[in-house]
Amino acid sequence: MGSSSLLVITLAIFHIAGSSLAAGDSFTVNLLHRDSVDSPFYDHSMSFSQRVGHALRRSFTNAKRYKTNLDGSIYQADLIPDVSEFLIDISIGNPSHKVLAIADTGSDLSWIQCNPCIRCYNHTGPVFDPKSSSTYRPVACESTTCKALSYTGTTCSATKNCRFSLIYGDGSISNGTVARETVTLCDRAIRNIVFGCSFINEGIFEPSWDGIVGLGGGDYSLTSQILALVPRKLFSYCLIPYPSTNPLSNKFSKIIFGYLxxxxxxxxxxxxxxxxxxxxxxxxxxxxxxxxxxxxxxxxxxxxxxxxxxxxxxxxxxxxxxxxxxxxxxxxxxxxxxxxxxxxxxxxxxxxxxxxxxxxxxxxxxxxxxxxxxxxxxxxxxxxxxxxxxxxxxxxxxxxxxxxxxxxxxxxxxxxxxxxxxxxxxxxxxxxx
Missing domain, CATH: 2.40.70.10 (Acid Proteases)
Structure with missing residues (x-):
């Protein structure tokens, strides 16, 4: 997971319809900082100074995860959940199931907690049940997609489905089935989005969020999968100042996919x-x-x-x-x-x-x-x-x-x-x- 790096923000997101957008079309998503008074992470018992202290610690933790290989490439040595600065509010499945997840610009494969929960962290909301969705499709372990996601520790299940396994630097784990599903963002539905349906999650996970949404540059991040449907491969964001000592409601940053x-x-x-x-x-x-x-x-x-x-x-x-x-x-x-x-x-x-x-x-x-x-x-x-x-x-x-x-x-x-x-x-x- 990365720094990911747009603030701890809640991406109150959008929905892509069909297979593509018309030339010149675009859509916008609200971004909410995790330290905003409207964020579910906002702790009224904490002082402003304490919230800033947490943000700084997350920042230093994020920076330490990036290491340089001898060939100059970058890898993440100590992935740790819940250090990114954004949350994303999306819906998944048909009928749609609302999901609040960490928005991580330093990750690719998105995953959410799913039923049946073999071992799951405590969660305050309902858990996604893939059996209740008419559009849920597991990815075969011999597929090109499964092989391309080998960096997530993919293996074959007894039913020949592709399984992923993520191990974080603090000992937290998440593993489950790689699948395709419909993701709904605002008023648009994106079909066949690749994501991880996680049945085993242990470690430092917040009860108020459902998983991680990858916004990195890899082929199977949510960003890349959406941009494959947009005529011009362009996304943009505009970030408002960090929440002040007197935070106000309804203050959002923006992310725009498509032409601008x-x-x-x-x-x-x-x-x-x-x-x-x-x-x-x-x-x-x-x-x-x-x-x-x-x-x-x-x-x-x-x-x-x-x-x-x-x-x-x-x-x-x-x-x-x-x-x-x-x-x-x-x-x-x-x-x-x-x-x-x-x-x-x-x-x-x-x-x-x-x-x-x-x-x-x-x-x-x-x-x-x-x-x-x-x-x-x-x-x-x-x-x-x-x-x-x-x-x-x-x-x-x-x-x-x-x-x-x-x-x-x-x-x-x-x-x-x-x-x-x-x-x-x-x-x-x-x-x-």
Whole structure:
């Protein structure tokens, strides 16, 4: 599972009808941050500072899962459930059964808890029963689909059906049958979506969610299966700021599948294809603070030198992760540019450069320089409110793969053009979409 990387968000989703969409058509889904007051994860007994602390811990846990092989490919060494920043609300089967699941941009195969539950975690809602659905079809173990999903530990059952088995880094497990089913999103129904119907689940799973929905770049993620029906292989999202100390109801981010006219003021950078296809890689060349340019190639203490595809764009990770030396130089440059002298301690201690927000009246111009695209960061991209009037730099050092987190993507329309292998950025007021 990945970072997955669009905030802990509830994707209040949509339904795709038929086998394809008309040229130029698209559909939009509401995204709800898991720390929103409308989220089923919202705990009224927790303070804002405590919720931020949990978000930061999830972010660091997410970042540690990405490891680099000797050949430069990326793998997830310690998959852990429930660290992503989004939930997705979909329906599955016929008649439809509503499912609330983790939306994970770092996973491909989706799975939900199903009856008969041989060993299941406690769940507050009804469990999907495949026998009650007229459109449920198990995948044969000798099929191309089953063989393509071998990375999930597929085996053959006694009935010759394809079985999957996922083992997470904390010891949690999920296994069951790979099947095809109708997924309903808003007012549209998508037929023959490949997913996992899980009959054995043990470990750290929240009672309020039913499973995991994969939104990665692999062939059998929900994203890829939907885009196969869309004339232009393009999906986009627009993330609103992290819930404030006084969260309001009915505040949603958006995800759009299909055609979208980005209009003027758009910049683009190549998406670099690597193994596995799950992750979305781009090339970060430098980051600048006002006129000071800090090149990533200058970080001689890091393996993440200037190479193609050195950064993952991950909406499921809150913070942006930089190589250690580059991070130190960047923090120093930001501190010198703000030049207040007095800093604050972060109540959670995970972030090192913090201020009283009311004292920071002017920020330096900070730009992330990608191959062919300069993305300027504004206040909500650069700093995160961690307590009443305390803001901290929303970046952290890492010795592993670099990550552009979701805070750096706030109030940008971010488009994934998978036909032309380009990532698009456009400044947008996402709350007014």
């Amino acid at each position: 006219d980005f209009g003027p003021k758009i910049v683009s950078t190549p998406l670099i294809q690597k193994n596995p296809k799950t992750f979305y890689f781009v090339t970060l060349e430098a980051i600048s603070v006002d006129d000071t340019r800090l090149n990533i190639s200058d970080d001689s203490n890091s393996s993440n030198t200037l190479e193609k595809g050195n950064m993952i764009v991950d909406s499921g990770t809150t913070l942006t992760m930089l190589p250690p030396k580059l991070y130190d130089d960047f923090e120093t440059a930001v501190r010198n540019a703000i030049s207040l002298g007095t800093t604050m301690k972060n109540p959670q201690k995970q972030l090192s450069l913090c201020y009283l927000g009311s004292t920071v009246t002017k920020l330096p111009k900070v730009t992330m320089h990608f191959e062919g695209a300069d993305v300027e960061l504004r206040r909500d991209n650069l700093f995160m409110t961690v307590d009443d009037d305390i803001i901290c730099l929303a970046f952290a050092p890492t010795s592993d793969i670099l990550i552009m987190g979701n805070l750096a993507q706030i109030n940008y329309m971010v488009g994934y053009d998978l036909e032309n292998n380009m990532l698009l950025f456009k400044p947008t007021d996402c709350e007014k979409m």
